[in-house]
Amino acid sequence: MNLQRLRGLIRKEFIQILRDPSAIAIAFVLPVFLLFLFGYGVSLDARHIPIAVVVDQPTAETSAFVGGLQHSPYFMPEIYGSLHQAREAVMDRKADGIVWLRADFSRQVIQGRTASIGVLVNGVDANNARIMEGYMQGVWQNWLQQRALNAGKPLIIPINAEPRIWFNPALRSRDFLVPGLIAVIMTLIGALLTALVVAREWERGTMEALMATPVTMAEILLGKLIPYFIMGMGGLLLSVALAVWLFAVPLVGSFWVLLVCSALFLLAALGMGLLISSAARNQFVAGQIAIIVTFLPAFILSGFIFDIQSMPAPIRLVTHIVAARYFVSILQTVFLVGDVWSIILWNSLALLLMALFFLGVTWRRSRKRLD
Structure with a gap:
C-alpha cells in the first residue's frame, strides 16, 4: 500500500465526481427530491x-x-x-x-x-x-x-379503554416514513452510484489504463471506496438535517450512534455496488442489477413502508439478507424511540457482517486482469 498513490487515486476520483453532474445529482439532489416527495406527497394518514x-x-x-x-x-x-x-x-x-x-x-x-x-x-x-x-x-x-x-347522565360503557400512544403521539406517518427513507437514499448513493461509476470507467477504457500503472488492486478499491463513502455521509447529513429541521421529525437518540450505524450500512452498500460493478462492466446492466438487487429490496422488504411481520413466512426469511432491513430498524428506533441498545447492537452487528462479506468478496474477485 503506497499512500502517495492512494492520495492520487482519491484526488483523481474527486475530480471525476466534480466533472460528472449525475454523480452529484444522485448524492445530493436526489435525496432532497425523495424527501420532499415522501415528506409532503406520500401519507399513510387517512384525513378529510x-x-x-x-x-x-x-x-x-x-x-x-x-x-x-x-x-x-x-x-x-x-x-x-x-x-x-x-x-x-x-x-x-x-x-x-x-x-x-x-x-x-x-x-x-x-x-x-x-x-x-x-x-x-x-x-x-x-x-x-x-x-x-x-x-x-x-x-x-x-x-x-x-x-x-x-x-346530565353518565355514559355507562362496560369497558373503558384508556389508550396511550408511545413514540409517535401525533400519529404522523411522516415521522415513520422519513427515517426509513434515509435507508433508501443511502442505498442509492452507495450501491447504484458506485456500480454506475465503475462500470462507466470500464466502458471508457480508463480502468484498463489504470491497471497498466503500478497501483495495486487494493489501492484501486480504496480509491473508489473512500470518495463515495464521504459523499454518502454527506448525503446522510443532508437528509438528517432536512428530516429534523424541515419535516420536524424528532431525533430522540444519539446523533453519533446514528452516524456510526449509517457508516456501517454505507460500507455494506458500497460493497454491493463494487461487487456489481466487478460482475457487470456495462452501465445499463450494472444499473439494472443495482436496482433489482439493492433498491427494490430496500424499498419493499426493509419495513420502510410494509410491515415485515405481516409478510408470508418465506418472504420474512428473505428479508434477513436485505441490509436495509437492519438499517431501517435502527433509524426508526434512534429517531422515534431513543438509544435502545438491544435493537441497535444486534442490527449493527448484522450490518458489520454484511459489510465485511461484500467488501471481502469484492476484494477476492478483483484482479489486475482484463478478462
Whole structure:
C-alpha cells in the first residue's frame, strides 16, 4: 500500500465526481427530491375522507350526529337526498363511504333503545376501509358521550379503554416514513452510484489504463471506496438535517450512534455496488442489477413502508439478507424511540457482517486482469 498513490487515486476520483453532474445529482439532489416527495406527497394518514350522509328524517339528534362528522378532521361529509344518490356518489369515487341515518333513528334514541347507523364503506382500499371504520366508531362514541353529558347522565360503557400512544403521539406517518427513507437514499448513493461509476470507467477504457500503472488492486478499491463513502455521509447529513429541521421529525437518540450505524450500512452498500460493478462492466446492466438487487429490496422488504411481520413466512426469511432491513430498524428506533441498545447492537452487528462479506468478496474477485 503506497499512500502517495492512494492520495492520487482519491484526488483523481474527486475530480471525476466534480466533472460528472449525475454523480452529484444522485448524492445530493436526489435525496432532497425523495424527501420532499415522501415528506409532503406520500401519507399513510387517512384525513378529510369524503363520505356521503343520508338522513331519512332530519331531527335534532341527527343534526348533532352530522355535526360531529363535520367537526371531525377525518371526514368531509356531504348530505345526499337519498340512498340511491349516495351509492352513485360512491360508484363515481366522489365518496369513500355512506352514513345512513334511518327514519326511526331519533325515535329509538329518545326511547332509549339501541339505535343503529348504516355505514357502508368502499372496500377497494382495504387499509383505508379499516381506518374509516375505526374513525366512525370514534365519532359515534364521542356523540354518545356528548349526548349523555347534555342530559346530565353518565355514559355507562362496560369497558373503558384508556389508550396511550408511545413514540409517535401525533400519529404522523411522516415521522415513520422519513427515517426509513434515509435507508433508501443511502442505498442509492452507495450501491447504484458506485456500480454506475465503475462500470462507466470500464466502458471508457480508463480502468484498463489504470491497471497498466503500478497501483495495486487494493489501492484501486480504496480509491473508489473512500470518495463515495464521504459523499454518502454527506448525503446522510443532508437528509438528517432536512428530516429534523424541515419535516420536524424528532431525533430522540444519539446523533453519533446514528452516524456510526449509517457508516456501517454505507460500507455494506458500497460493497454491493463494487461487487456489481466487478460482475457487470456495462452501465445499463450494472444499473439494472443495482436496482433489482439493492433498491427494490430496500424499498419493499426493509419495513420502510410494509410491515415485515405481516409478510408470508418465506418472504420474512428473505428479508434477513436485505441490509436495509437492519438499517431501517435502527433509524426508526434512534429517531422515534431513543438509544435502545438491544435493537441497535444486534442490527449493527448484522450490518458489520454484511459489510465485511461484500467488501471481502469484492476484494477476492478483483484482479489486475482484463478478462
